[in-house]
Amino acid sequence: LAHGAGGKASRRLIEGLLVPYMMGDKPTELNDVAYIDADGRRLAFTADSFVVNPRVFPGGSIGELAVNGTINDLAMGGAKPLALVITLILEAGLATSELEREVAAIAKAAQRAGVPVVGGDTKVVEHGKADGLFITTAGIGLTDPRVSLSSKNVQPGDQVILSGPIGDHGITVLLARGELDLEADLTSDTRPLWPFVESLIEVAAPGLRWLRDPTRGGVATALNELARDAQVAVMLDEESIPVRPAVRGACEILGLDPLHIANEGQFLAIVSPEYADIALKTLRSMPGGENAQRIGEIQAEPKKAVLARSRYGGTRMIDMLIGDPLPRIC
Amino acid sequence: MKIARRIRIYGVVQGVGFRPFVFRIAKRLGLSGWVRNGESGVEIHVEGDAGVIQKFIQEITARPPVSAKITNLEIKDAAIQGASGFEIFTSTRHDRPTVHIPADLAVCSACLSELFDPGNRRRLYPYINCTDCGPRYTVIERLPYDRPYTTMRAWPMCPACSAEYHEPMDRRFHAQPTACPECGPHYYVRWQEGEIHGDEKAIEKTAELLRSGRIVAIKGLGGYHLACDAKNEEAVRELRRRKRRGEKPFALMVKDIDTARTLIDISAEEEELLTSSARPIVLARARRLLPGVAPDNSDLGVMLPYTPLHHLLFHFGAPDVLVMTSANRSSEPIVYQDEDALKSLQGIADAWLIGERPIARRVDDSVVRVSAFGPAVLRRARGYAPLPVAQLPSDRPILAVGADLKNTVTLVVNGKAIMSQHLGDLDRYEAYTAFEQTVYDLLSMYDVPLEETIVAYDLHPDYRSTAFAHRLETYKHLGIQHHRAHVASVLAERNALEKQVIGVAFDGTGFGDDGAIWGGELFVGSATKGLERCGHLRYAMLPGGDAAARMPLQALAGFFVDELELAMNVGKWLSLPERFFTALKMVEKRLRTFPTTSVGRLFDAAAALLGFTGVISFEGQAAIWLEHLARTAPLEKIYPFPWDGKELDYRPLLKEMVEDRLNGKDVAIIARAFHRSVAEGVFNSVRSLGATYGVDTVVLSGGVFQNSLLLADLKELFLKSDMHVWIGEGVPSNDGGISLGQVALVTATHSMY
Ligand SMILES: [Fe+3]
Ligand SMILES: [Mg+2]
Ligand SMILES: [Zn+2]
Ligand SMILES: [Zn+2]
Secondary structure, three states: OOOOOOEHHHHHHHHHHHHHHHHOOOOOOOOOOEEEEEOOEEEEEEEEEEOOOOOEEOOEEHHHHHHHHHHHHHHHOOEEEEEEEEEEEEEOOOOHHHHHHHHHHHHHHHHHHOOOEEEEEEEEEOOOOOOOEEEEEEEEEEEOOOOOOOHHHOOOOOEEEEOOOOOHHHHHHHHHOOOOOOOOOOOOOOOOOHHHHHHHHHHHHHHEEEEEOOOOOHHHHHHHHHHHHHOOEEEEEHHHOOOOHHHHHHHHHHOOOHHHOOOOOOOEEEEOHHHHHHHHHHHHOOOOOOOOEEEEEEEOOOOOOEEEEEOOOEEEEOOOOEOOOOOOOO | OEEEEEEEEEEEOOOOOHHHHHHHHHHHHOOEEEEEEOOOEEEEEEEEEHHHHHHHHHHHHHOOOOOOEEEEEEEEEOOOOOOOOEEEOOOOOOOOOOOOOOOOEOOOHHHHHHHOOOOOOOOOOOOOOEOOEEOOOOOEOOOOOOHHHEOOOOOOOOHHHHHHHHOOOOOOOOOOOOOOOOOOOOEEEEEOOEEEEOHHHHHHHHHHHHHOOOOEEEEOOOOEEEEEEOOOHHHHHHHHHHHOOOOOOOEEEEOOHHHHHHHEOOOHHHHHHHHOOOOOEEEEEEOOOOOOOOOOOOEEEEEOOOOHHHHHHHHOOOOOEEEEEEOOOOOOOOOOOHHHHHHHOOOOOOEEEEEOOOOOOOOOOOEEEEEOOEEEEEEOOOOOOOOEEEEOOOOOOEEEOOOOOOEOOEEEEOOEEEEOOOOEOOOEHHHHHHHHHHHHHHHHHOOOOHHHOEEEEEOOOOOHHHHHHHHOOOOEEEEEOHHHHHHHHHHHHOOOOOOOEEEEEEEEEEEOOOOOEEEEEEEEEEOOOEEEEEEEEOOEEEEOOHHHHHOHHHHHHHHOOOOHHHHHHHHHHOOOOHHHHHHHHHHHHOOOEEEEOOHHHHHHHHHHHOOOOOOOOOOOHHHHHHHHHHOOOOOOOOOOOOEOOOEEOHHHHHHHHHHHHHOOOOHHHHHHHHHHHHHHHHHHHHHHHHHHHOOOEEEEEOHHHHOHHHHHHHHHHHHOOOOEEEEOOOOOOOHHHHHHHHHHHHHHHHHOO
């Protein structure tokens, strides 16, 4: 199995194997959250697993990722995160100090986000049966009745807003592995996103169509899924996409596209044109949202495509990430 | 005694004025009968005295119309029908058109003399044409080739034009795009101060703007050019700046062949190409330097005027050497629609010379070069596309979608391989759209149903062309390995699918059987029996994948995979940029590093070692830089590039180059020696394989074999042996030839089922 990198391969795995077994032929939109209606209120439910090498990197660690990743999935579903449960799978031999550090990181992240960890489990497996520490989470949230988020709401003319610079997390983790001698002043962007979503709902609820945190597979994969699900085109303005020079530099050497690099603290918002300005202004007024940008627009044609127009380089086609991109330039 | 003969003529004989030509000869000789366009050529029934018929046939074959090409002639006895005169029958459409869509033709000499004849009604008319010349592929919207299906349908003929069109003795009999100033389209010029209408005034104004150093977008046959005075350094620099064009050379259009001679050395072969009706850009050795036109390059790409408009531009005083580069923003395909030209060239062009006749599809200028092995097309487009390039034994239609860079597509219908024009890099949305459009265009023009078609594609999992092929609902899909396709393209062009050869495919990147990035491959076998990989360049590493193709220093790091310590020292001694050391670390840690046998990257590595330490701004730049550096030096030595029966080992070659470099030897001499060493490596491995397998013919294909110094060295070496060398002629050695190789291998595979 080589489905870990996000993008096309893992989508094939999910749609080819998991969906038919779990959900029958019922047509369904594949989202990170599921909604459950209870007593007139709509709950959002999500589960996630975390594996990362190395476990600690500038700006975060696996424990922090687990908390933020889970509550961000809820936030992207338009739900205020209420509580988490966390399961740890430990490989025998993991240093107690390291375990303690991650538990502390989990507690700190949960506290920062104001979301309690209400339960969980711990399993220890034999040495060699796991890679140090795996974390599995589940989260529950309460949706805000003022918004309805779905790719089906997305229409030509809608604006694409990005919360801040992309690629920080993916490149930070890659550099933290120590396989590359690069001077880069980078930290992971992992953080809770609910405060941003909450503010957006306050000012732009009727214009909010779709939210997504572009984690594995990056912005390119998230937008390709949107284009496919909504049967639209996403036209990006290449120069407006915020990328830090260190990320751009690393991508240039590695032969990667920043649009394919994972993020843990950014999100994409599709907003109707009349709410785009207020949404952008609101994000920029918040700490950590200063670099939010309008990066593109939804178009009717060509359906299912993501394109990036640059003032000087013409229009590129942006694919989903397919594993590790292979060289193709002759 | 009166006899009758039925004559069938095959080749390029339709849309080139063949029937009127036959008609005129028959009339002159007093023969009776008829001529018509048949299923796959021209069919003639002729009655008369045997001797006169003999003469008739001789005249037809001796001097056919300029753009016709007779490949085959069949003469049979026929029954006398008692025809009274000689007639031209109009063509009937058969169930599947087998007539080729003709390629565009340069204006003929008869039209040219009318153009400048004060008494002619088409005097100075930029759209003058006849059955011998003018637009074809760029005006045809669909078959049959008839005026209502061309972009000329909006201009009904005036009585005078109509009379010519219907008169069999006239040069414009059934000339579909014919027109005159009375009834046809016109040119006008637009710039910030307004518009000037009227062909003469518009062209005069354009010439004046060009003289004053301005940049003008000029609509030609297959798209817009950006033109400026090539001798005006300031104008050339400004064009580069506005287009955001790095160092990639600009093509030139010159007033006439004498002007061409002042710029480049022209051999008889090159002159023939320059003046051929395809009028390609001919790449030849420069005699003088035009600052900014072709930096770091000792060749210039030159073409002659090919439309009446171009002739008029020079007539009205345009500078006699013009930069004529495809109009686009950097790396986009050529702009061909007026609205798009006005919009997308905003900020680049100072003015637009716009012709009213729409262009049906974009077709770039073709590029040709004469190397040691003869003429070779490097970019196959205007004047050549979409003529058939090969005959293949297949009843079933085959569509090949080519490779993702320098893409072309090929359709086999009734055994003829019809190759599209160069479509560009499919990474670009515009090019990708043109690619899809061209596929559907060809299928519909030739009435080929997809469900009956075999579709061939490259094995590269990330190619857009491959993904597209998989989405087509067809009879069958077949993946073809890139380098085998390179070799097979040459075999197909030679009509030698069964020929046993040693195939050498050297290029930058292609997906290999083992999942590695190939590019230095040796095969033995034939297209029909299969090409077995029997050798290759020793595997190196490609740190960063495509990043190594953009940055030769990274490629260099990858060839030091077994000598990391030496590499560190080399980097320090030569004070190489940080990027080199970063790439070395990637190689050491195998971070985003791909195994490769790419000879293209070996050339890049050599360029980096000898001083090309920047980022390339166009494909092949480092290798071209290296070639031109090498051409300035004598051949002083040869480095070892050993062949062990399986592998060409680059390590000794690289090591000795490093030694010379560190000893301060002239880099040009090292570059020269490198070229010869690669040639020796090819020669030795091919000769040894030839002896092992008892094969006496070698095919050289892939982008690396566009290097004319390497070809000259190979020519010298192979002359001493008894091996025959085949390289692509009408079909590019680069990835532009892949689609032909794909159909060739499908034919071969499929016929074994
Ligand atoms: Fe190739
Ligand atoms: Mg998640
Ligand atoms: Zn003519
Ligand atoms: Zn007329």
